[in-house]
Amino acid sequence: MRKMSIAFMIIFLFLTPLFAGGSGESADDGRINVALIVKQQTNDFWVEMIANAEAKAEELDIDLDVLVPLTPDSNEEQLQLIEQALLDSPDCFIIAPADSNGIVPGIELINEAGIPIIVCDSAITDPSVETLTFIGSDNYACGYELAKAAVRLTGIENGKVAIIEGRPGQASSLERSAGAEAAYKELGWTVVDKVPANWSREDAYNASQNILQAYPGINVIQYNSVSMALGAYDAVEQSGQDVKIVAVDKTKESLQLMKDTNCEILIASVDNPPDVMGANAVEIAVRCVQGEEIAPSYLATGAIIAPSEENWDEMLQKYGIV
Amino acid sequence: MLNIRLFRNEIKRVPGIAYGIIIVMVIFAFTARNFMNPVNLENILRNAAILLVISIGGTMAILAGKIDLSIGGIATLSGMIGGIYLKSIPEPNAFNVLISILISIAVGSAVGAFNGFMIGYRGYDNWLITFSTMSIAFGLAQTITGGNIVSGFNRTVRFIGSGQIFGIRVLLILTFIVVGVMIFVMHRTRFGLHVYAVGDSETCAKVSGVNVKKTLFMVYLLSGLFAGLCGFLLLSKTNSVGPTTGDGYEFNAIAAIIVGGTTFDGGKGGLGSTVFGALFITIVKNGLQLIGLSVFWQQACVGFFILGIILVNALNEKRAVKNAKRRIYHD
Numbered sequence: 272m273r274k275m276s277i278a279f280m281i282i283f284l285f286l287t288p289l290f291a292g293g294s295g296e297s298a299d300d301g302r303i304n305v306a307l308i309v310k311q312q313t314n315d316f317w318v319e320m321i322a323n324a325e326a327k328a329e330e331l332d333i334d335l336d337v338l339v340p341l342t343p344d345s346n347e348e349q350l351q352l353i354e355q356a357l358l359d360s361p362d363c364f365i366i367a368p369a370d371s372n373g374i375v376p377g378i379e380l381i382n383e384a385g386i387p388i389i390v391c392d393s394a395i396t397d398p399s400v401e402t403l404t405f406i407g408s409d410n411y412a413c414g415y416e417l418a419k420a421a422v423r424l425t426g427i428e429n430g431k432v433a434i435i436e437g438r439p440g441q442a443s444s445l446e447r448s449a450g451a452e453a454a455y456k457e458l459g460w461t462v463v464d465k466v467p468a469n470w471s472r473e474d475a476y477n478a479s480q481n482i483l484q485a486y487p488g489i490n491v492i493q494y495n496s497v498s499m500a501l502g503a504y505d506a507v508e509q510s511g512q513d514v515k516i517v518a519v520d521k522t523k524e525s526l527q528l529m530k531d532t533n534c535e536i537l538i539a540s541v542d543n544p545p546d547v548m549g550a551n552a553v554e555i556a557v558r559c560v561q562g563e564e565i566a567p568s569y570l571a572t573g574a575i576i577a578p579s580e581e582n583w584d585e586m587l588q589k590y591g592i593v
Numbered sequence: 594m595l596n597i598r599l600f601r602n603e604i605k606r607v608p609g610i611a612y613g614i615i616i617v618m619v620i621f622a623f624t625a626r627n628f629m630n631p632v633n634l635e636n637i638l639r640n641a642a643i644l645l646v647i648s649i650g651g652t653m654a655i656l657a658g659k660i661d662l663s664i665g666g667i668a669t670l671s672g673m674i675g676g677i678y679l680k681s682i683p684e685p686n687a688f689n690v691l692i693s694i695l696i697s698i699a700v701g702s703a704v705g706a707f708n709g710f711m712i713g714y715r716g717y718d719n720w721l722i723t724f725s726t727m728s729i730a731f732g733l734a735q736t737i738t739g740g741n742i743v744s745g746f747n748r749t750v751r752f753i754g755s756g757q758i759f760g761i762r763v764l765l766i767l768t769f770i771v772v773g774v775m776i777f778v779m780h781r782t783r784f785g786l787h788v789y790a791v792g793d794s795e796t797c798a799k800v801s802g803v804n805v806k807k808t809l810f811m812v813y814l815l816s817g818l819f820a821g822l823c824g825f826l827l828l829s830k831t832n833s834v835g836p837t838t839g840d841g842y843e844f845n846a847i848a849a850i851i852v853g854g855t856t857f858d859g860g861k862g863g864l865g866s867t868v869f870g871a872l873f874i875t876i877v878k879n880g881l882q883l884i885g886l887s888v889f890w891q892q893a894c895v896g897f898f899i900l901g902i903i904l905v906n907a908l909n910e911k912r913a914v915k916n917a918k919r920r921i922y923h924d
Contacts, residue, residue: 312888339888341878341895342841346744347831354636355882358627372744373833376755397745439740439836467740469837 303333305556306356307365310392311343314470315498315522316545324365324549331557336361344438344470346373353377357384363556367392371442375400387559391552393442394568403559405568406552408543410443412572413519414450414495417541420575421491421517422458424538430460430490433482435475435503437495439467447495447519463489470495472502479503483510494518497525497540504528507536519543521576523590530592534578542573542586608854609909610869613902614876621880628883635762641875642768643830645868647823647839648846649775650705650816652867655850656779657812658792658859659719663708664820664846666730668839671700672824673734676743676834685750693750697825698818704730705817706810713809727843735836744833754830764830771822776864788812792859849874852902856910873902 307324309317321337328335338356340348346369356364357380364381368374371393378400381388391406422430432455437444444467452462463486468474479492483506492507492514494500500518507514516536518525520543529537551569559565574582587593621628647664654661675697679685685693704726711722748756756763779785787808790798799805823842828834853870855862877898881891 336885338882341882341888341891344837346742346833346835347827347838350831351636351640351879352882355627355633355879358630358633370742370744370833370835373742373831373835375745376751376830376832436740439735440738440742445741 303331303363303557303560304336304359304361305333305363305365305553305560306336306338306359306361307552308338308349308352308356309367310340310349310369311470312339313343314496315524316496316520316543319522320545320549322549323546324553327550327553331553333553333557335553340369344369344441346370349374350377353380357381357386360384361386362560364388365552365556366390368395369393369438369441371395372397378402387556389552389556389559391548404555404565405570406548406555407570408548409570409572410446411450413541413543414447414452414493415454416450416572416575417517417519417539418451418454418460418493419458420539420541420577421493421515422455422460424577424579425490425515427490428459431463431486431488432460432491432493433463433486433489434465435478435482435492435494435499436465436467437470437499439469444470444495451493460490468499470499472498475499475503476506479506480510483507483512483514487512489514491515491517496520497522500537500540501525501528504536517541519573520545521586523592526576526587526590527592529576529578530587539575539577541575544571544573547571608866608869609905610853610866610873610902613852613905614869614873617873617876617880617898621876621883625880625883628880633879633883637872637875637879639762639764639830640879641871642764643823643826644842644845644849644875645871646768646771646826647820647842648849648867648871649772649864650812650819651843651846652850652853652855652862652864653779653788653812654719654816655847655855655857656792656859656862657788657809658795659712659809659812660723660847660857661708661813661816662720662723662843663704663726663730664816664823665839665842665844666727666734667701667704667817667820668824668827668842669834669836670704670730670734670824671697671821672828672834672838673737673743673836674700675825676746676828677737679746679750679828680743685747687749690750690753694753694822694825697828698821701817701819701821701824702814703817705814705820708817709810709813712813713806731836731840738836740836742833742835743828744835746828746832751829751832754826754828754832764826767826771819772864772868779864784808784811789860792861794860845874848899852899852906854906856906874899 309321311317325335338352342348349369364386366388375397382401387403389404390402394405395402434448434451436448448465455462464482466478468478497518497520500516501524507516515538517538518540521540525540555565576586627633647668650664651661675693678696679693682689708723708726711717712719753763787803790803791805791808795805827838849870850867852873853866855866877895881894
């Protein structure tokens, strides 16, 4: 058996170059080719980001290769995707790293190939690698502003708050929590607990239930993503306690919910516009390939979304909510 | 005449999965851009390598008629502890890396020994015990870093995972040696034969004088050891280890093992088949990604491919049993 299998393998290895000719044409047809590597596609934020990046790519008439790890937020798979994408030698990479340090070996490979890299969502801080620019929201500011809004809108002094975080260890989640904690501390509130819920609706539901059990009398739960807040909404509503929710990001679903319930429980969110990020990244990639000057970073602080804010009606209109 | 018959018999004995691999490779060669690019083929081998190392223990457990669900958790925990050690040193050198590997292996072996003790000597259910240790390992990995990722190592640390010697990846050389040694152990040593015997029938093995308890203990110990090694390999290859690094590896390993042709009945199959199984799973994932299928379809397609192979294996098994019976009655 072993002899046979080895023989087979050897024959096959000799045959492989024959097939190689058939493995598709290379993408070198003069069009700009950009590889976009995101963290996942199981969450509204990324779905919207990808959709907008694709729309922009079509508008600018370029090839956009969207690569998504099978396991959400897997650094290992993102590294594999980089290796795969390099086979095509794209003109530019747009990468949203799941792990800002872990991605470094992949970034080194791209550096070696001399291809520019646009980082989005979570910044890469390692000084040993070169990236062109960073596009993203200021996560710390997002958490900070949202926490301030929560205190302002509830009007409670010395309240108690819990924070539901994303995947453990991820920079975007950690920064949002850090911002929120700083704001609550400044305003005299107590953060009673921080629980990771992996950006997952279900995990957030369970985590919220536990928190409501463990800390009766809590005033606010802050979620590091709105999809987790939506997942946990029922848990909070059914608890019968007077607890408000605030969350980073917005989706059509969350806006609709805020409108329908008159912001009874979900009182505010902070914009972290995925559409702008996706479209911007593609546009900057094209400008960079065309040799234009690129700024070292494009940071945006999202606006607070609540009926008390100026942009409320505009936001509802944009998503077709009446 | 004799030669033809010999040839036919030999063909029958090539594991079905080898044909499966050839078929998917031909499909992808025509449909997936860059699939046959040598760099991509090397990527496939490197991606299969870690899955293969972690599957060694899983294969032994399944050969012994048991299962080890804790390998992903063990890999995470041991990689994490090895990583924390490396992080405590400003600029780790080769010696520190060696210590880190030993730490990872020691942590893995310790958890494996616990599994082995509870299952082999105490006779507790293997699913429950390994499921609990999986949970404990993931939980501990999260606790010791407070949920943070340990990442950002220098090139010395990453040498094993992504370096080269004479143009060959160190990871591949290492995997080749480890798997080679273990195939030898499983087929040419008393311990290996005992594992097969225990998997076939614990009672028979016991009656024939096999120390079943000790064999099971050793199986889980080794399984933990390789999972621990794998923890370091993941760290070295991906430059990071987080609380969810090894998540899902237990099931990928089981898929690779079963697809390879080792069956849950125990005693049938072997590490050689797992090599093919791991290659198959990796090739399918890689090819589907290169085709550019949406990530949701990829997930489903991986499932379909695995299902297909398992069905073919089951049919072959049935036919083999039927043929064996015919021979008994007619000859």
